[in-house]
Amino acid sequence: MAYDGRVMRLALERFDEDRRARSEEQERRRERVFARQPRLREIEGELRSTMSRIIAQALRQGTDPVPAVERLRNENLRLQEEKRTLLRQMGLPEDYLEEQPVCPICNDTGYDAGGVCRCLRAYYAKEQQKELSRMLDLGNQSFDTFELEWYSDQVDPAKGISPQENMKWVYDVCAEYAHWFGRKPGNLLLFGAPGLGKTHLSAAIAREVSSRGYSVVYDTASHIFERFESQKFGREDEAQEDVERVLECDLLILDDLGTEMTTAFVQSALYQILNTRLMEKRSTILNTNLTPTELARRYTPQIASRIEGEYQLLPFVGQDIRKLKKSRKKP
Template identity: 75%
Template sequence: MAYDGKIMRRALQQFEEDRRTREERFQTRRENIFRRQPRLREIDDELRSTMSRIITSALRHGTDPTPAVAVLREENLRIQEEKRQLLTQMGLPQDCLEEKPACALCGDTGYRNGQVCRCLRQYYAREQQKELSRMLDLGSQSFDTFSLDWYPQAYDADFGRSARENMETVYDICADYAHQFGKRPGNLLLFGAPGLGKTFLSAAIAREVSGNGWSVVYDTAGRIFQRFEAQKFTREEDAGDDVDRVLNCDLLILDDLGTEMTTAFVQSALYQIVNTRLMEKKSTILNTNLMPGEIARRYSPQLASRIEGEYQLLPFFGEDIRRLKKERGQ
């Protein structure tokens, strides 16, 4: 699983802020208890200091610390019993003065056995959702809210089936792609006229995949190519980071392919993106208003061949849903 460095930094910052907040709240609760019963503070100090004092004394004199430890154990048992009684009298749980990590797996470090712990992955997922929400309406665009009612049931001779039948198939493929993400790499080409649901289903996929902790980059082709251009010609550090994100994220969703001004550099950058991610077995979704044949003419036959050979092609057709909604006041 790849992690976007920019998003992980924000996740770590929020992770640390929450950890400090929990620690501050615990210390406040602890001080309130000590104020109510000062003897508990004395007991806490005794339990913290006695062990090191006796062992240090025994080692300084060159004696075996075992007897001293035995004495300490008995003394500690007596003090701990007094502590339990005081807490019981106050109606407090026995462990109320013990700070416990929110995550028992990693002890609130965020890492376990050299890997990102699931608690930090949850922070990462939330930060990634925020990032995606800047581009997508993740609040309403989901598989649960997708409606087939906007697609005509009339037979379409050009495609050999109705738009409704086609979208039932496309929906099932996209939903399975999202739910099974990570089990195998896969690539989709969503193509068709504007306003037919390509962005909606892409957002639903992004929502599902990112919610499971995978790194997702969603952006328009124009903006992505601008960052590649800045990285090559201006050497901007941020541009270099953006290029790395595009090439290395678990899922790249490149929207509005074909709306940018196509130049030799754009053709080269797109081939680099497609080819590099195929070689690294990284999943990619391309959204475009272009038909597959137009991709070959606009970019290159080699690129079109790579896409047609390695991507699942999903056609979108029907009536412009945005226009229909506007007409119906929705």
């Protein structure tokens, strides 16, 4: 699993903010308890100073430290018992003054033996969804809100299938893709006229995949190629990070492919993206208003070969859903 450096920095900021807030609240809680029972503050101070005081005394006298350690142990046990007794008398748990970690796996460090702990991954998933929500309506564009009723159930004689049946198949492929992401690598080409649901199903996939902690980058083809150009000519310091995000994320969703000005540089950048991600077995979804034949004419044979050979082709058919919804007329 790859992590987007920019998103991880945001996640770590929120993680640290919450950890500091918990520590500050714990300190306020301790102060309220000390105000009610000052002896508890004294005990806390004595427990902190006991070891250094007794060991230092033993070393100064040049005596065996073992008896000093034993006295330390007994004194600590007595103080701890007094502390527990006072807390019980106040109707509080015995560990009320101790800060308990929210995550028992990593003790609120964010990392365990396997790397990033699941608690920090949860922060990462939240921050990533915020990033995606800037371009996608993740709140409304989900698998649950995709309505097949907007597609005609009339069979197309030329294809032997209705738009609704076709889109039911497309929906099922996308839902399975999202469900098995990370276990079944794969790539999708979503193509068809505007307003047929490509963005909706792309957002639904992004929403489910990112919620499980995978890194997802969703951006338009024109903006991505712009960032590659800035990186190539060293125009911006952040461009290198943007290029790395595109090449290294777990899932790249490249939207509006074919709307950019197709230059030699764009063809080179697109080939680099497709080829690099295929070689590293990173999944990619391409959204375009062009047919596979039109894509092959616009781009190089090498690009067309990569798409035709490595991507599952999903045709979106029917009437413009946005226009139908505007008139509120289902087929």
